[in-house]
Amino acid sequence: MPWNFSYLTLPEWRALATVDASAADIVIVAASRVDELPAGVGDWVELCLAAPRTTTGMLVALVGDPADNGDGPTRVRSFLREVAEREGFSFLAP
Numbered sequence: 688m689p690w691n692f693s694y695l696t697l698p699e700w701r702a703l704a705t706v707d708a709s710a711a712d713i714v715i716v717a718a719s720r721v722d723e724l725p726a727g728v729g730d731w732v733e734l735c736l737a738a739p740r741t742t743t744g745m746l747v748a749l750v751g752d753p754a755d756n757g758d759g760p761t762r763v764r765s766f767l768r769e770v771a772e773r774e775g776f777s778f779l780a781p
Contacts, residue, residue, distance in 0.1 A: 709738035717749040736774040746771040
């Protein structure tokens with residue numbers, strides 16, 4: 688189920704999104720025009736990927752505008768890659 692970042696600021700929705708993402712084989716983080724992830728989103732990603740799993744998951748990062756050559760998307764992708772590697776997830780950032 689797709690979740691908007693703003694939902695993650697609401698405790699009830701954050702809990703539901705965590706359950707959904709923790710059970711998913713593939714977690715996709717998609718954000719355009721981003722210099723950094725919104726408050727709480729990084730923590731949420733770490734929480735979801737740390738949940739016990741019976742199979743290897745994949746984190747897909749679709750971050751930034753393809754025409755943007757700034758450092759923001761690179762920092763976000765680097766963070767997401769680090770979390771994925773630490774938690775044993777495959778990582779894809781096309």
